[in-house]
Amino acid sequence: MTLTEQDIRDRTQAVLDEVGTEAEEVPFRSALWDAGLAFVQYPEGKGGLGVSPSLQGEVEATIRDSGRFFHPLATNTIGIGMGLPTVLTYGSEEHHEKHLKRIFTGEDWWCQMFSEPSHGSDVAGLSSRAERDGDEWVVNGQKVWTSVAHMSRYGMLLVRTDPDAPKHKGLSYFILDMQSPGVEIRPLYQITGDAEFNEVFFTDVRIPHTNLLGDVGDGWRVATTTLMNERVALGGSTQPRGSGTIATLVDLWEKEGATMPPAEQAIMRDRVAQLWIEAEVGRLTTLRARANSTIGNPGPEGSVGKLASAELNQRIWNAVTDLQGPSGMMHEIGYPRSRNEGLGGFGSLSKSFLRSQANTIEGGTSDIMRNILGERVLCLPGEPRVDKTVPWKDIPT
Ligand SMILES: Cc1cc2nc3c(=O)[nH]c(=O)nc-3n(C[C@H](O)[C@H](O)[C@H](O)COP(=O)(O)OP(=O)(O)OC[C@H]3O[C@@H](n4cnc5c(N)ncnc54)[C@H](O)[C@@H]3O)c2cc1C
Known part of the structure; x- marks a missing residue:
């Protein structure tokens, strides 16, 4: 057309x-x-x-x-940013019919269940198990840092189905109905006082075989699609120039800047201007990347935006905090705790500053983004990987 x-x-x-x-x-x-x-x-x-x-x-x-x-990702961010392209790429017609539209409308929230207590960056080494029983799989194990699990109807679940295969080859990827018997979700409170993420425990959870995405043992390939899309989703905004986090800094600068001593003011003006330029460069780069994006499976270049925007966001919130002077160090009285109704932990400036500390961890740390860019985009020599061909069950943990 x-x-x-x-x-x-x-x-x-x-x-x-x-x-x-x-x-x-x-x-x-x-x-x-x-x-x-x-x-x-x-x-x-x-x-x-x-x-x-x-x-x-x-x-x-x-x-x-x-x-x-x-904003397309303003609701059900994980479902729309990661679940939708994964189901579109690997799902059957029945999966498409059942899930795609409801993910986009936000009727069904989705969460991502990859990380485990001992496997975050090295997620391919995870140990939650699924064993086949006729037309079903039986899952036991634990996930951690699962954002919005408590609000999600479905989860993207990566589990080990073949412990005898090398770690990347023995994984499978399922759609999990979070209301299945045996799924237990417990809140984890962050530095902000919010619990937007969770621990999720599985005890003999039964999943129909038809909920498999990709083939048995092909979970790493499917997970890579989810992760690449996560990086693109986290990798920057295409909203209008000067909006978002940078607008908060500029507004505050306009309020506070005038009362600063001249020398401090000149330094802060430079800092605000520099951050504004970086935010605009990031926005234009994201727009350019989006114009070239392929359906379902973005390449490793998505890590550029994730790395740059996570680090820029932290620098902006550092500047917001510095601009407030000593009062920037104050958090809300009583350090209130809450169970989030979504992602972000926003609200006060101090909460946003604290929440931004997670930007360089969630969706893959900055170190991991640099590894990916070094190896897969710049073609530099790879890290030594001594366990790549060893059966997973023989890797010391
Ligand atoms: C707010 C938030 C939300 C999250 N939501 C989800 C979610 O919804 N679902 C989910 O599955 N996970 C989620 N995570 C988990 C996140 O993906 C992991 O925390 C992240 O991948 C890092 O893993 P880790 O915490 O186990 O740290 P580790 O992997 O133990 O890393 C510790 C340190 O070692 C460094 N490091 C590790 N390996 C290497 C290497 N090869 N080279 C160089 N440096 C290395 C890391 O950069 C880091 O500094 C979330 C995390 C946060 C903070």
Whole structure:
């Protein structure tokens, strides 16, 4: 199909006219999905129109111009950013029918269950087990740092199905119904006082074989798709210039800067300007990357955006905290604890500063991003990997 930017704007306007700019999020997203405007590069009938992803910006701009806030990842971030492309790439027609639209509308939240207490960066070494029993698999083990597990209907579950195979080859990937008997979810409180993530325990949890994505033993390939998409999802914003975190810094600078002693003011002005430039470079790079993105399986270049935006976000929140002077060190009185209703831990400036410390850990640490970029993009010599061909059960733990 050949569609122009104006065609996409007209189709988006038609959705806005049909459901109204004040529509609830679920019916609004449902109408976008049906019109092929969820992700325009997706196939027709599956949330897209099969056209260039560069046209997606027209959808978002048209919605923004109507005065409605819209960001595709504003709800069910993990489901939409990671679950959707994984199910689209590896799922059967039944999986597509059952899950894709409900993920996009946010009716079913999804979580990612990869990390374990002793396996985060080295996730391929994980030890939660699934054993086949007829048409079902029986899962035992534990996951950790599972964001929004307590709000999720489904989980992307990576488990070991063949301990005799080398670590990358003995994994399988399942869709887990989080309401299955034997799934226990316990909150983990972060430095912010929020519990947006969890420990998840599995005791004889039964999963139908039909919930497998990819083949038995092919879990690492499927997981790589999820991880690559995670990096793209975390890798920067395509929202308008100067919005988001950098806007918080600029607003604060406009309020506080005038009262600073001249020498301090000059230094802080340079710092704010430099961060603004870096945020804009990041935004433009993300827009360029999106225009070239492929459906389902982005390449290792996604790690550039993840690395750069995580480190920039921390520098911006450091500047916000410095700008506040000593009061920047104060956290909310009583250090309140809460169970999050989503990702982020935002609210106060101090909470956002504390939450930003996780940016260089979640979705793969900055060290791991540098390894990926060094090895897979720059083709530098790889790290020594002595356990790559050893049966997983023989690797000392
Ligand atoms: C806020 C938050 C949300 C998260 N949400 C999820 C989630 O929803 N689902 C999920 O599965 N996981 C989640 N995680 C877990 C996250 O993916 C892991 O924390 C991360 O991959 C690092 O693993 P680790 O904590 O085990 O640290 P480790 O792997 O033990 O790393 C410790 C240190 O060693 C460094 N290191 C490790 N290996 C290497 C290496 N080969 N080369 C150089 N340096 C290395 C690391 O960079 C780090 O500094 C979340 C984490 C956070 C902080």
